Structures are given as C-alpha cells and as structure tokens.
Amino acid sequence: MKEGPDIAHIAALIGDPARANMLTALMSGKALTVSELAEEAGVTIQTASSHLSKLDAGGLLRPRKQGRHKYFSLAGDEVAHVLEGLMGLAAGSGQLRRRTGPKDAELRQARVCYNHLAGDMGTQMFDSLIARGLVGLDGERLVLTDTGAAFAADFEIDIESLRKARAPLCRECLDWSERRSHLAGSLGRAFLTRFEELSWAKRDQKTRVVSFSRDGIRAFHDLFPTGSLPVGG
Amino acid sequence: MKEGPDIAHIAALIGDPARANMLTALMSGKALTVSELAEEAGVTIQTASSHLSKLDAGGLLRPRKQGRHKYFSLAGDEVAHVLEGLMGLAAGSGQLRRRTGPKDAELRQARVCYNHLAGDMGTQMFDSLIARGLVGLDGERLVLTDTGAAFAADFEIDIESLRKARAPLCRECLDWSERRSHLAGSLGRAFLTRFEELSWAKRDQKTRVVSFSRDGIRAFHDLFPTGSLPVGG
DNA sequence: TGAATGCTTCGACTAAGGTCGAACCATGAA
DNA sequence: TTCATGGTTCGACCTTAGTCGAAGCATTCA
Secondary structure (H helix, E strand, O other): OOOOOOHHHHHHHHHOHHHHHHHHHHOOOOOEEHHHHHHHHOOOHHHHHHHHHHHHHOOOEEEEEEOOEEEEEEOOHHHHHHHHHHHHHHHHOOOOOOOOOHHHHHHHHOEEEOOEEEOHHHHHHHHHHHHOOOEEEEOOEEEEOHHHHHHHHHOOOOHHHHHHOOOOOOEEEEOOOOOOEEEEHHHHHHHHHHHHHOOOEEEOOOOOEEEEOHHHHHHHHHHOOOOOOOOOO | OOOOOOHHHHHHHHHOHHHHHHHHHHOOOOOEEHHHHHHHHOOOHHHHHHHHHHHHHOOOEEEEEEOOEEEEEEOOHHHHHHHHHHHHHHHHOOOOOOOOOHHHHHHHHOEEEOOEEEOHHHHHHHHHHHHOOOEEEEOOEEEEOHHHHHHHHHOOOOHHHHHHOOOOOOEEEEOOOOOOEEEEHHHHHHHHHHHHHOOOEEEOOOOOEEEEOHHHHHHHHHHOOOOOOOOOO
16 A cells, blocks of 8 residues: 555654754754753753654664763754755745744855755855866766865865765755755865864854854855856956 | 744644655655545545645645546655655664565666656666766756757657756656665656656556566666666677 | 752643544536 | 535544653762
C-alpha cells in the first residue's frame, strides 16, 4: 500500500510548535543545552527534555554530554537542508507567521544556516566562487577545483584536514529567502569561521543574524567580487 | 523569539499518517481524485476530504475540478523536493517502516519522483548528462548547454515550448535511495514522457515503480552512457 | 558529606484533532 | 424530474500527545 520510508513520523516530529522552535534555534549551528532550548521554545524544562529525546530518537539531533550539561545540535547537513526546504514552502505559501520587522531585513542580508553563511551575502559568495571557477560541478556533486583549493589556502583555511573528515567538503544549500543556492559543507563552515576570526562579522547570540562590520563588508566584496563589480580591474 | 517562516504548520500537515500517504501517492506525479486518495490513505471519503482541504490551504496541493470529480496534484517541484528530503531523513535514521520486499528493489532501480525519473537509472542519466557537458552549472543553477539542447531536440523534446513555460527547465533533486542527484524540472519530466512514448518504459498504475523493457534498458544505456561504459568509442 | 545545579522520569490533567455516521449539496445521466 | 455518483459539511466520539508539578538521579563544587 505504501512505499518508501516513513515520512509521517519524521514530519510529525518537526510538526510540533515547540520542537519546531528548537530546531529553528539549532539552525544557528550552535550546540544548545536543554534549558536553553526550553527557553527558546517557551516550555518548561521537563517538556523540553521529553521533546528532545523524541527528536534524538528520530535521528534529527546529535546529543553530547559535557559535565552536567547536555548539548544538542542538528544531526547533520541533511536535516538542516530539509528544514530550509520547509521554510521555503512556508514562506512560499504566503503564510509568514512573522510580520516583517526590523530584524527581518538583517536576516535576509546575512544569517547563519546551520553552520554556514546564508542570505544575500551567502548567495553572492556562492555566485562569485562559481563564476571564477573556484568550485564547480564534477560528475554528481560540487567540488573544490585546484585553483579553489589554492584560493582557500591563501585565506588560511586548512583544506587538507577538512578533506580527511568524513563530512562533505562542498554542498549546495537552497536559500529560503533568496531562493538560490549558497555554499554549505565543511568548506562553507570554514569560511564563516574565518570571517569571525578576522572580525569581519560576528553572530548575534540570540538570533541567526550575522552582522558584518563596515570593513568586513568591504573585505568580503574584495574577496568575492560579483559580476556587477569590477573583477580584476 | 522566533524568526523565519512557520515550519511547524507545514510539517504538521505532512506529519499525519493519512496525509503523508496521500502525499506519497501524489509523488507518482499523477493527479488523483478524492476517492482514490482516500483509498490510498486507508480512510473514509469524508476524512480524506477534510485532509485534502487542509493540505490545499497549506499550499501543498493544486486542486482542479473536472466534471463532478476533483483532482489533486502536488503544488510544485518544491513540495516534491521537500518530500524526497524527508524520505531521505526517514531512510537515513534507520527506521524504514517497510521491510524490504520484492517491490523495494524495483523502487530503487527506477521510480517516478513527482514527474521525473528517480532511482538508480535516474542518477545514471544525470551523471551521464553532466559528464558529457549536456547540462552544467552556470552561476547559481543547473542549465542546459547548447549541445545539450541539440541533444534533447534530437530526442524530439520540444525545448522551446518548455522554455516558454514558467517552470524551471533543469533542477537537481536529491534521491533518497541513491543519495545522489538526479534531473528534475520540466526537462526531467519531458525525458520520462519520451521514454513512455517510445515504450522504453511504463509506469505501474498503483505504485511509483517504472518498469523498463529489455529493449528500453539497452536504448537507455546507449543514450546515457556512464563512465564505466565506452563513450564514443 | 552535603548542597546546588542540570536533567530525566512519573503521573495526572487537558486540549487538539483525527475519525466516521448521517445529512446535505452539486453535477451528470436517464 | 428523478436517480445515481462524487464530494462537502456537521456533530459527536475518542484516542493521542503536549503540558507541567513533584520526585528522583547524576554531576559538580564546597
């Protein structure tokens, strides 16, 4: 009667408002404790604990114990990817729960998507990398070219150790606000980390907003020129 | 407190078993009536009607009236894409509801994903198209190259009329069984249609299985050679 | 050892929503 | 018009599961 895996169970897990809030909070890419997630979802700690164990059992989260704290993060890129897709559907079907407030513009410009840069600046970066042949499509998936590897090394990203890890280096991720691709994967994460190290940008603690400094924006545009800007002269 | 669109509502819509069954049935790409979907989901017609109006209100379906029948199909590619993503999560988290039966192998080999070919043969086709430069990544998204357009025209696909429609021509779609990309979009749909016209394959009426004839498989492999097969000599 | 903190488990309450029978509307055929 | 078929609406039932108070572990710190 029914083929394929059990969609309903997973979707139902995401479908509860409290759990959806927790997952959305985890899209910031940071690992959060039970209490923090309870606060985020607006429920008591007991309730949060119950929700989190269900999400964990469903394979959506990765728990880690540290002392008397228990940290949760998303289980992986696939989870983040599906969540972004759902956001796209929700946004597309016209029922934005959120009236467009001041924070909304910031979110569209630059935000964190799980662990990498999303929003307008995220897609700009992706476009620039593609246009200059630093990443490309080889066979079935996105790969870093040799010039791209040199470029990243120049930016002091340790490509070799990233390659050793089993997480995919490059991934495409569809942006719900821009409806275009941006760079995910461990390389995407590494770029964002570097931006923070260089103080080009810093993440807001409570929201997913990534705020770039004035100098940061300038440096970013130098590093990732887009078609409309002068490229190499 | 919470940013972004309302994930929970959409996910809850998908999260009910009866509704999930309906959506899975619609992944076949065909438009189905209320009674058919009720049968598919194992509920009475009243219940199905209630579910369908909710799914419709949520923007997941596209209803069409025809005489005294009411046909439902998925609202678009984005919906199908999210559903495939959810299947991937469900399959990945190890909890396949379905014990692997005889039909499962067929599903993995070739099935319909909304309106295009998925499964092993779907990813083979995609790989072949990419490897020979018939489709490629330009800027942010997948496009048909000039040689690709000629190739499609040769296969008697009317690219021009596809271009006129507002649906995207090429899209990547992640395969839950293969965990690799295959070709979606109106071109993906057109290819599958041609396979059926040429009697290379036909869709099973009740499931998502696409069964290729012996000649069909041979012709398919000639048209979409993979790396391990001789390409042009 | 004792106190404090972070989290989990248990049990009871409650609200939300899926389900179906029955009646009702709309379309098409005789 | 009359009948049959496909779909919707209404109302009542009832299961499911989200919620929190209270008690129970586990870990850290003094």
